[in-house]
Amino acid sequence: MRVIMSFSPGQRWLSDTEVDLGLGTVIDVNHRNVTILFPATGESRVYATQTAPLTRLALEPGESVKSHEGWQMQIASVSEKQGYLTYHGQREDTGETVELVETFVDHHMQLNQPHKRLFNAQFDGPKWFDLRSDCWQAQHQYQRSELRGFLGARVDLIPHQLHIASQVGQRYAPRVLLSDEVGLGKTIEAAMIIHQQIQSGRASRVLIIVPSSLMHQWLVEMLRRVNLSFSIFDEERCQSMLEEGGNPFDSEQLVLCSLEFLAENNGYFQQALESEWDLMVVDEAHHLSWSVDAPSDEYVLIEQLAQKIKGVLLLTATPEQLGHESHFARLRLLDADRFHDYQQFLQQEEQYAALAQAITPLLNGEQLSEQDKQAIAPFVSTEPELLDTLDSSNQAQCDKLIAHLLDCHGTGRLLFRNSRAGISGFPKRQLITHALTLPDFYRDRYEGMPENLLVPERHPLLLDTWHKFDPRVDWFIEFLQQHKGQKILTICTHAATAIKLAEAVRVNSGIRTSVFHEGMSIVERDKGAAYFAQQEDGAQVLICSEIGSEGRNFQFAHHLVLFDLPEVPDLLEQRIGRLDRIGQKSDIEIHVPYFADTAQQVLLNWYHQGLHAFEHTCPTGSAVLEQVRTQLTQALQAPDDSEIQQQLISSTAELHQSFKQQLEQGRDKLLEINSSGKGRIESFIEKLRDADESVELEKFMTNLLDVIGVLQDENDETSYILKPTEAMHHSLPGVDEEGTMVTYERETALKFEQIQFLNWDHPMVQYAQDSVLADVKGKASIAVHQNTQLPVGYFWLEGVFVVSAKAPKSMQLQRFLPATPIRICVDAKGQACEPAFKDLIKLKFKTAKALVSALAPQVEKQLPVLEALAQKSADKVIKQAQKSMQELLSEELHRMRTLQKQNPSIRDEEIEHLETQIKALSQSISGADLQFEAVRLVVNTHQ
Numbered sequence: 001m002r003v004i005m006s007f008s009p010g011q012r013w014l015s016d017t018e019v020d021l022g023l024g025t026v027i028d029v030n031h032r033n034v035t036i037l038f039p040a041t042g043e044s045r046v047y048a049t050q051t052a053p054l055t056r057l058a059l060e061p062g063e064s065v066k067s068h069e070g071w072q073m074q075i076a077s078v079s080e081k082q083g084y085l086t087y088h089g090q091r092e093d094t095g096e097t098v099e100l101v102e103t104f105v106d107h108h109m110q111l112n113q114p115h116k117r118l119f120n121a122q123f124d125g126p127k128w129f130d131l132r133s134d135c136w137q138a139q140h141q142y143q144r145s146e147l148r149g150f151l152g153a154r155v156d157l158i159p160h161q162l163h164i165a166s167q168v169g170q171r172y173a174p175r176v177l178l179s180d181e182v183g184l185g186k187t188i189e190a191a192m193i194i195h196q197q198i199q200s201g202r203a204s205r206v207l208i209i210v211p212s213s214l215m216h217q218w219l220v221e222m223l224r225r226v227n228l229s230f231s232i233f234d235e236e237r238c239q240s241m242l243e244e245g246g247n248p249f250d251s252e253q254l255v256l257c258s259l260e261f262l263a264e265n266n267g268y269f270q271q272a273l274e275s276e277w278d279l280m281v282v283d284e285a286h287h288l289s290w291s292v293d294a295p296s297d298e299y300v301l302i303e304q305l306a307q308k309i310k311g312v313l314l315l316t317a318t319p320e321q322l323g324h325e326s327h328f329a330r331l332r333l334l335d336a337d338r339f340h341d342y343q344q345f346l347q348q349e350e351q352y353a354a355l356a357q358a359i360t361p362l363l364n365g366e367q368l369s370e371q372d373k374q375a376i377a378p379f380v381s382t383e384p385e386l387l388d389t390l391d392s393s394n395q396a397q398c399d400k401l402i403a404h405l406l407d408c409h410g411t412g413r414l415l416f417r418n419s420r421a422g423i424s425g426f427p428k429r430q431l432i433t434h435a436l437t438l439p440d441f442y443r444d445r446y447e448g449m450p451e452n453l454l455v456p457e458r459h460p461l462l463l464d465t466w467h468k469f470d471p472r473v474d475w476f477i478e479f480l481q482q483h484k485g486q487k488i489l490t491i492c493t494h495a496a497t498a499i500k501l502a503e504a505v506r507v508n509s510g511i512r513t514s515v516f517h518e519g520m521s522i523v524e525r526d527k528g529a530a531y532f533a534q535q536e537d538g539a540q541v542l543i544c545s546e547i548g549s550e551g552r553n554f555q556f557a558h559h560l561v562l563f564d565l566p567e568v569p570d571l572l573e574q575r576i577g578r579l580d581r582i583g584q585k586s587d588i589e590i591h592v593p594y595f596a597d598t599a600q601q602v603l604l605n606w607y608h609q610g611l612h613a614f615e616h617t618c619p620t621g622s623a624v625l626e627q628v629r630t631q632l633t634q635a636l637q638a639p640d641d642s643e644i645q646q647q648l649i650s651s652t653a654e655l656h657q658s659f660k661q662q663l664e665q666g667r668d669k670l671l672e673i674n675s676s677g678k679g680r681i682e683s684f685i686e687k688l689r690d691a692d693e694s695v696e697l698e699k700f701m702t703n704l705l706d707v708i709g710v711l712q713d714e715n716d717e718t719s720y721i722l723k724p725t726e727a728m729h730h731s732l733p734g735v736d737e738e739g740t741m742v743t744y745e746r747e748t749a750l751k752f753e754q755i756q757f758l759n760w761d762h763p764m765v766q767y768a769q770d771s772v773l774a775d776v777k778g779k780a781s782i783a784v785h786q787n788t789q790l791p792v793g794y795f796w797l798e799g800v801f802v803v804s805a806k807a808p809k810s811m812q813l814q815r816f817l818p819a820t821p822i823r824i825c826v827d828a829k830g831q832a833c834e835p836a837f838k839d840l841i842k843l844k845f846k847t848a849k850a851l852v853s854a855l856a857p858q859v860e861k862q863l864p865v866l867e868a869l870a871q872k873s874a875d876k877v878i879k880q881a882q883k884s885m886q887e888l889l890s891e892e893l894h895r896m897r898t899l900q901k902q903n904p905s906i907r908d909e910e911i912e913h914l915e916t917q918i919k920a921l922s923q924s925i926s927g928a929d930l931q932f933e934a935v936r937l938v939v940n941t942h943q
């Protein structure tokens with residue numbers, strides 16, 4: 001087979017990365033993309049023409065080819081006309097001279113049968129046969145591995161994240177709300193879920209929608225964490241694609257765009273809606289505000305997409321930022337049937353709260369009272385024995401009951417929320433206040449409007465000048481000078497404030513300053529943030545407007561200046577969350593400059609003394625604000641009235657305590673256990689750690705790269721530099737001419753981002769194996785072996801066979817019957833034996849050819865023996881696959897049906913999918929076939 005790269009409809013191509021798709025046909029091509037249909041699996045793929053991981057099926061004389069009518073021919077010659085190959089030769093059945101245009105090649109054709117290559121003298125050295133066999137074995141193990149999709153994430157193994165990713169990633173069309181507290185890793189969880197969905201074939205087209213300020217960060221996180229390369233879709237990109245015609249959104253599999261972009265461009269939004277997606281991810285989903293009468297535009301837009309797209313992940317750290325009703329509405333996006341009535345939702349929440357309270361003794365290792373049992377009983381009506389025979393001192397029984405309740409818990413399957421309280425290792429937060437005197441020019445202007453002093457610089461007459469007189473500016477500059485060499489993140493509400501403040505710092509101090517606000521383009525914002533992140537010669541201070549308070553990673557700094565305070569507690573939490581996030585190594589100092597005895601101090605006291613919101617996360621903030629809103633407004637209007645202030649603080653503190661207690665006792669405990677995975681995820685993490693420590697991959701890849709001709713130089717103790725050599729058959733994507741640094745160690749990969757983290761999930765590892773298997777190298781091989789006990793010319797015939805079945809990827813056939821290699825060896829007498837050859841020697845071509853000719857009649861006699869033995873093993877493999885599929889999926893189906901009676905969040909669609917899957921898989925497995933993949937003739941010698 002030769003390699004040719006230019007596309008025309010009807011040509012036949014093979015996927016290098018998804019070998020099991022079978023033989024594909026080009027059905028559409030333009031100068032940017034090519035669409036290939038793989039009839040054997042019924043799937044099609046769109047690839048960029050420049051980088052398509054495809055190999056043209058171009059057979060050569062001596063090989064045999066099967067026509068779509070079923071007859072075979074031996075190829076005598078090949079011609080090419082207008083981009084199409086025509087094979088000339090004789091039919092094997094009738095001897096008739098025929099020609100076959102590639103368009104009519106059978107898509108089930110078995111390619112390059114090994115024994116024919118052997119007899120045609122198309123053989124390779126013994127190492128190629130071993131490499132082929134090893135690649136099949138490695139792929140088989142990988143496809144069966146429960147760690148698939150997890151190994152490749154360049155992340156620390158953090159239990160709650162892995163738990164969520166493993167729970168959600170394995171579902172069919174997951175629809176969940178990820179709402180861990182700020183900075184606990186929702187983006188990472190989403191990345192791992194997407195990665196798993198893609199690796200397992202459950203999803204291939206993914207649309208991520210984020211606020212524009214987070215686009216670049218998502219792009220980078222997806223690439224560096226899970227090697228997924230998303231394409232940014234914005235005005236410019238869509239415009240350029242429109243000129244080519246067609247729907248721009250169809251041109252890529254992984255698309256990232258901003259919510260603002262879709263909201264502002266109805267035309268593009270409609271095209272996004274028309275395109276087919278498997279999974280949609282929406283970050284900062286608290287922006288989607290909703291009420292019965294007035295859903296926001298953004299909500300309506302996402303709702304339309306969510307109605308069409310099967311898998312939906314919504315992310316928000318502050319689900320109740322826009323109120324409880326909006327939280328309900330986001331659940332409604334996930335399952336509109338189940339969450340159709342807000343009042344009913346409130347009632348259900350109460351019931352679950354009662355359940356969580358009743359279960360608390362068990363969680364604390366105590367006995368259940370009769371009253372507790374009564375409260376729990378309705379939730380185990382399908383399996384009452386769980387409660388009736390419960391012995392509270394039997395941990396296994398308690399765990400089983402808790403697991404059942406978690407499954408049944410109303411939002412348990414679609415809502416995940418972890419809090420810092422449940423996770424150790426977070427730094428302390430310390431508030432440092434800086435009281436300043438209100439200058440007269442503000443006091444005079446706000447006579448009678450004291451609440452406007454929260455952001456005094458917003459006065460229309462002061463917009464251009466305030467920074468010249470405002471004492472906060474002098475304080476700020478002095479503060480920066482005192483903290484020379486330390487990174488300071490500063491957040492204020494308005495872009496105009498950020499701009500002026502930055503200007504004042506630059507003019508008056510020369511300190512390196514960067515800004516980040518909505519008036520800047522996305523590229524400018526990213527540049528601003530990168531300048532701040534830069535350690536050497538970077539900006540000391542980044543001054544952000546409120547948009548900088550969301551989602552971004554600034555944990556390399558530990559000083560936060562809040563130049564003003566937001567009026568919503570969740571926004572305060574978002575601001576602090578920029579530094580208080582995974583990866584923060586120091587305690588955090590939160591600095592608040594304020595004008596004493598003004599509304600600013602009222603708000604500061606309210607947050608600090610009432611809600612303790614600076615030094616601790618404040619999950620009660622939104623609920624408390626709803627209750628004290630009027631009181632707070634009054635207090636802001638009367639900063640001098642100590643009685644009003646006192647009342648506000650005490651009622652806030654009281655409510656805060658009581659809500660906190662309610663949360664403590666309420667449903668959140670169940671939710672938290674369900675979200676953290678405590679007690680359930682540890683053994684999985686252990687397996688991941690074992691895989692990290694195993695040297696299997698490194699040994700395998702070192703050999704593979706060596707055989708295919710990639711140079712591997714040691715860079716240091718834990719990393720290598722890979723370079724292509726001229727000996728390479730074809731290039732390996734990811735290995736650059738200048739050298740690519742790789743490591744097999746997670747720790748090194750986490751420390752040095754420029755180094756590729758090689759693991760079984762990594763595209764380079766997969767490409768490398770696929771390229772070996774897509775090639776014909778090693779399909780036929782010959783070698784000599786020295787054994788003086790046996791006669792010269794005695795031989796062994798080794799074969800690699802592969803059992804495989806075809807099914808659409810989404811059926812996940814590979815869980816039960818991945819392509820399974822069977823390696824068989826028979827000796828010259830037709831006896832099965834265990835090959836134990838050491839030091840096989842490669843032969844010169846002429847000698848090898850002569851040997852094959854001499855032994856051909858005897859070898860041909862043993863081929864059916866080899867095949868019969870392989871078929872026997874294959875039958876066992878197929879039977880076992882059928883059995884384990886039936887057992888596992890029937891059990892899962894039973895579980896889902898039982899659960900659905902109690903947990904309405906299990907959708908009919910999920911159950912139907914499972915039923916269809918069982919039927920289709922059973923059919924596919926029964927139709928599995930055995931393919932002869934590679935053969936090696938080993939001949940005995942005495943020299």
Ligand SMILES: Nc1ncnc2c1ncn2[C@@H]1O[C@H](COP(=O)(O)OP(=O)(O)OP(=O)(O)O)[C@@H](O)[C@H]1O
Nearest residue numbers: 155156182183184185186187188317551553581582
């Ligand atoms: N497992 C991990 N290994 C390494 N770094 C991690 C891991 N989890 C999270 N991080 C880092 O911690 C920071 C916070 O993670 P992430 O952005 O996913 O949190 P988030 O919950 O989405 O935050 P926000 O609520 O602010 O949107 C990021 O810098 C991320 O790269």
